[in-house]
Amino acid sequence: MNLNKDSLTYLKFFPENFDPGMYAGPIGLFGGGSEFVVSIRSALVQKLGALTYVGTGIVEGLCRNCDSGKLYS
Numbered sequence: 001m002n003l004n005k006d007s008l009t010y011l012k013f014f015p016e017n018f019d020p021g022m023y024a025g026p027i028g029l030f031g032g033g034s035e036f037v038v039s040i041r042s043a044l045v046q047k048l049g050a051l052t053y054v055g056t057g058i059v060e061g062l063c064r065n066c067d068s069g070k071l072y073s
Contacts (some may be wrong), residue, residue, distance in 0.1 A: 028036030044051045 025039055025042060026036045027039045028034065041052075041054045043053070
């Protein structure tokens, strides 16, 4: 995987200002051909309901302050 320099700079100087909780996590397999990806969709299912977490990741045209409200809607 090759992250461009601008993306790494953005992540270093503009950290998220919320606790991501279960927002993202690694998914993959260990073995000779190991491969892991980051899931940006997850859910915690309990007896009376479910909490879901979704996101779009870092995409072109991202407006950090505009998108943060979507996480809580």
